[in-house]
Amino acid sequence: xxxADTHVQPRKQGLTRRQKRAVSRGIQYAVFVAALxxxxxxxxxGRLQNQFAQADLAKELFPDIITxxxxxxxxxxxxxxxxxxxxxxxxxxxxxxxxxxxxWLAGLYIEFFRGLPALLIFIFVGVAVPLAFPGTExxxxxxxxxxxALGLVAAAYMAETIRAGIxxxxxxxxxxxxxxxxxxARAMVSIIIPQAFRIVIPPLTNELVLLFKDSSxxxxxxxxxxxxxxxxxxxxxxxxxxxxxPILVAGLCYLLVTVPLGFVVRRLEAKAxxxxx
Amino acid sequence: xxxxxxxxxxxxxxKGLHKSFGDNEVLRGIDLEIxxxxxxxxxxxxxxxKSTLLRCVNLLEEPxxxxxxVGGTEVTHPDxxxxxxxxxxxxVFQQFNLFPHLSVTENLALPQRRVLGRDKAExxxxxxxxxxxxxxxxxxxxxxxxxxxxxxQRVAIARALAMGPEVMLFDEPTSALDPELVGDVLAVMRMLxxxxxTMMVVTHEMTFAREVADRVVFMDDGVIVEDGSPEQVIGNxxxxxxxxxxxxxxxxxxxxxxxEVSDQVGKGE
Numbered sequence: 001x002x003x004a005d006t007h008v009q010p011r012k013q014g015l016t017r018r019q020k021r022a023v024s025r026g027i028q029y030a031v032f033v034a035a036l037x038x039x040x041x042x043x044x045x046g047r048l049q050n051q052f053a054q055a056d057l058a059k060e061l062f063p064d065i066i067t068x069x070x071x072x073x074x075x076x077x078x079x080x081x082x083x084x085x086x087x088x089x090x091x092x093x094x095x096x097x098x099x100x101x102x103x104w105l106a107g108l109y110i111e112f113f114r115g116l117p118a119l120l121i122f123i124f125v126g127v128a129v130p131l132a133f134p135g136t137e138x139x140x141x142x143x144x145x146x147x148x149a150l151g152l153v154a155a156a157y158m159a160e161t162i163r164a165g166i167x168x169x170x171x172x173x174x175x176x177x178x179x180x181x182x183x184x185a186r187a188m189v190s191i192i193i194p195q196a197f198r199i200v201i202p203p204l205t206n207e208l209v210l211l212f213k214d215s216s217x218x219x220x221x222x223x224x225x226x227x228x229x230x231x232x233x234x235x236x237x238x239x240x241x242x243x244x245x246p247i248l249v250a251g252l253c254y255l256l257v258t259v260p261l262g263f264v265v266r267r268l269e270a271k272a273x274x275x276x277x
Numbered sequence: 278x279x280x281x282x283x284x285x286x287x288x289x290x291x292k293g294l295h296k297s298f299g300d301n302e303v304l305r306g307i308d309l310e311i312x313x314x315x316x317x318x319x320x321x322x323x324x325x326x327k328s329t330l331l332r333c334v335n336l337l338e339e340p341x342x343x344x345x346x347v348g349g350t351e352v353t354h355p356d357x358x359x360x361x362x363x364x365x366x367x368x369v370f371q372q373f374n375l376f377p378h379l380s381v382t383e384n385l386a387l388p389q390r391r392v393l394g395r396d397k398a399e400x401x402x403x404x405x406x407x408x409x410x411x412x413x414x415x416x417x418x419x420x421x422x423x424x425x426x427x428x429x430q431r432v433a434i435a436r437a438l439a440m441g442p443e444v445m446l447f448d449e450p451t452s453a454l455d456p457e458l459v460g461d462v463l464a465v466m467r468m469l470x471x472x473x474x475t476m477m478v479v480t481h482e483m484t485f486a487r488e489v490a491d492r493v494v495f496m497d498d499g500v501i502v503e504d505g506s507p508e509q510v511i512g513n514x515x516x517x518x519x520x521x522x523x524x525x526x527x528x529x530x531x532x533x534x535x536x537e538v539s540d541q542v543g544k545g546e
Binding site: 170172173175176177178179180181182183186190191194195198 | 335337360361363364366367368370372374375376377378387388391392393433436437440
């Protein structure tokens with residue numbers, strides 16, 4: 001729409017398109033401001049502050065909330081991630097196997113664990129596994145159980161991501177490797193999987209963020225004082241002090257990790273997008 | 278695996294080869310022999326099956342029927358150790374297919390170490406020697422993505438040579454290159470031919486075929502139509518189909534018109 005057009009075609013309605021756009025944007029801002037004002041007026045800020053932002057209570061949380069709770073959260077997440085990555089890799093390769101039953105089994109696994117809430121898996125690992133195999137203990141105690149529960153769920157998502165990554169490597173790479181005398185398995189390990197991993201690093205980092213939050217489900221396994229992670233720690237101290245400030249601080253601790261990780265993911269995605277151009 | 282090598286036996290021997298993709302029969306009975314040190318160029322219109330034939334030689338494509346022998350070993354035998362056979366057959370692809378996550382030197386060294394079991398120092402030495410042969414010593418530490426198409430293809434040739442192959446297969450090695458980069462790649466191939474390498478080259482480069490090939494094979498519609506010296510096949514073709522193909526190649530202005538006609542007659546790749 002150039003200026004010449006508006007001169008040639010006389011306006012039929014009162015507003016031009018440009019004016020309509022301006023009005024529409026103005027209304028959106030107005031709604032936003034109105035919502036903020038309504039929230040500010042109706043919420044009881046004094047009580048909120050009393051319940052969630054007691055500075056002296058917050059101070060008492062340190063350093064335990066970092067050295068114990070955050071540390072445990074990170075440990076739970078990493079153990080679940082590592083176990084999930086290994087299992088996910090195996091399932092992804094099964095999904096691509098020429099052997100029918102492997103493909104079928106892997107597909108079943110993925111559908112099963114993606115279709116269930118992580119919470120149920122934690123309860124299952126905490127209750128059903130000890131019942132089914134009496135006398136046997138999952139190695140690593142709580143850490144082992146968390147790695148198992150988180151890893152079982154994460155593996156289902158990661159398997160699909162890794163499979164997509166492997167399939168995104170051009171066919172010519174396998175052909176070149178095979179023509180040089182690589183066996184199929186060796187070509188996979190030396191040529192295809194290293195390239196697939198470059199492709200799936202951003203989505204896998206995303207998965208790490210999800211696991212970091214899901215590690216809060218540990219509280220359903222029943223943990224000792226030393227094994228508490230952020231969510232349990234915050235909740236316990238909140239009920240001790242009859243004040244919710246610890247919950248708010250625990251939440252901030254999660255954001256301390258997830259926000260930078262999210263930033264890293266976006267950077268990696270931008271880089272990957274550039275590389276494929 | 279019974280391996281019989283006699284000096285009289287051809288390096289590559291194809292007997293009664295058929296290949297179908299579903300209902301589409303791409304190769305319809307191919308017989309071909311290539312002697313040691315011979316350079317054979319395979320020409321023909323797209324969809325004639327010439328790339329498929331080349332890919333059957335190292336079993337990247339599984340033939341539907343027929344036999345292929347390389348250096349006396351039957352490649353098509355069900356119990357053959359195909360990885361062992363492929364070590365003796367170098368292959369160069371239209372799209373280069375360098376490993377993008379590895380540097381140029383690693384592209385040459387990794388296959389030697391993983392497949393041939395050479396130690397690090399020896400693999401690096403062989404890599405350097407072969408990079409020098411293709412004139413790219415200065416690119417040893419570069420990554421494939423920073424190289425031109427012509428340079429990538431020369432690295433791909435060096436990578437195949439580093440395995441010490443007895444035979445080299447070239448699948449349209451210059452078709453993906455900008456015209457000004459074709460010469461460098463052809464020069465390397467010419468050098469190999471002069472050194473006595475057995476070469477099977479699928480190409481559209483008629484000048485190269487005329488000057489370097491010992492024999493030219495013209496394929497159309499899944500069969501070998503003509504097989505002879507370059508002077509014979511390119512200079513004085515005996516068959517109407519060969520003449521037709523060559524005239525289209527030499528006079529591209531006619532190609533569009535005739536493409537439509539041939540599209541109606543038979544479907545290409």
